[in-house]
Amino acid sequence: MLAFEEMRKSWWKILSVVCIVYAIIGGLLMPAPDDIGILAKTIRNLHFHVPMWFTMIVLLVVSYIYGIKFLSSNNLAHDTMSSSFVKVSMLFGLMGLATGSFWARFTWGTWWIEDAKLNGAAIGMLIYIAYYILRNSIEDEVKRGKFSSVYNLFAFPLYIVLIIVIPRLAETSLHPASGDTIGFSSLDLDNNLRKVFYLATVGWILLGVWIATLKYRLIELIRKNEKI
Amino acid sequence: MRKYSIILLFVALSAIAQTPVDDLLYQSGKIYVVVSILVIIFAFLAAYLVRLEKKITELEKKTK
Numbered sequence: 001m002l003a004f005e006e007m008r009k010s011w012w013k014i015l016s017v018v019c020i021v022y023a024i025i026g027g028l029l030m031p032a033p034d035d036i037g038i039l040a041k042t043i044r045n046l047h048f049h050v051p052m053w054f055t056m057i058v059l060l061v062v063s064y065i066y067g068i069k070f071l072s073s074n075n076l077a078h079d080t081m082s083s084s085f086v087k088v089s090m091l092f093g094l095m096g097l098a099t100g101s102f103w104a105r106f107t108w109g110t111w112w113i114e115d116a117k118l119n120g121a122a123i124g125m126l127i128y129i130a131y132y133i134l135r136n137s138i139e140d141e142v143k144r145g146k147f148s149s150v151y152n153l154f155a156f157p158l159y160i161v162l163i164i165v166i167p168r169l170a171e172t173s174l175h176p177a178s179g180d181t182i183g184f185s186s187l188d189l190d191n192n193l194r195k196v197f198y199l200a201t202v203g204w205i206l207l208g209v210w211i212a213t214l215k216y217r218l219i220e221l222i223r224k225n226e227k228i
Numbered sequence: 229m230r231k232y233s234i235i236l237l238f239v240a241l242s243a244i245a246q247t248p249v250d251d252l253l254y255q256s257g258k259i260y261v262v263v264s265i266l267v268i269i270f271a272f273l274a275a276y277l278v279r280l281e282k283k284i285t286e287l288e289k290k291t292k
Contacts (some may be wrong), residue, residue: 013281017274024266028259210277217284224291 019203051204052096061088068148079145088212095137117171
């Protein structure tokens with residue numbers, strides 16, 4: 001059991017769990033537009049697949065900020081923060097790819113398709129896999145931090161262009177809200193999806209931040225132990 | 229406390245088996261069973277994160 005004072009400090013972690021439990025229950029049981037063409041009841045995947053990507057983007061923004069902070073401060077803790085957030089964001093990206101692929105199989109009829117949104121997301125992931133490889137190839141801590149922060153500086157804008165800008169500019173796409181397709185907001189006239197979706201997003205983003213801060217604290221502990 | 233909470237969990241579960249909650253779980257194509265299972269899985273994951281958090285906090289206090 002957490003002590004009361006600890007619980008007050010961790011209010012956002014509790015909020016995250018409450019929001020996700022609400023999203024699981026509400027997402028499955030509350031009314032939703034269950035009659036939209038090939039989507040049928042899979043429209044409810046919206047509450048789980050989309051927040052994965054939102055979480056990934058938020059974590060990458062935090063990582064970006066700490067990358068810049070490291071470049072101006074040379075404080076290794078900032079670099080640890082930056083890399084931890086990238087690592088956890090990759091986990092969410094993988095969950096986004098996996099859930100998206102599975103969803104596509106039972107709506108579009110295929111696991112993967114040549115689509116600006118899908119390929120953009122895949123290339124975006126590769127960019128951050130390269131970030132890992134870059135980090136692991138440099139022994140010196142300060143140098144590693146500098147190289148990966150500068151890499152991050154260019155990688156993130158490119159990532160946003162790949163997963164948001166290019167898919168929107170594409171002529172055709174199957175994925176909602178890219179190319180010639182419409183987003184969920186125009187499907188949901190009676191706002192039933194919104195009642196779950198927004199809180200689900202908040203919940204998953206907070207959970208991602210929680211896991212990333214745990215990762216950060218763990219790596220910092222390991223680093224301090226190595227010094228002693 | 230942890231020991232007792234497990235016992236309490238079993239008591240609660242056996243109580244569920246004989247109450248109106250039991251009837252509810254059989255309704256609507258048993259969708260409530262799916263919902264419950266997802267909630268249980270997430271509850272375990274969240275509990276695991278809380279434990280991890282506590283362990284890391286302890287280590288941090290020791291390292292300081």
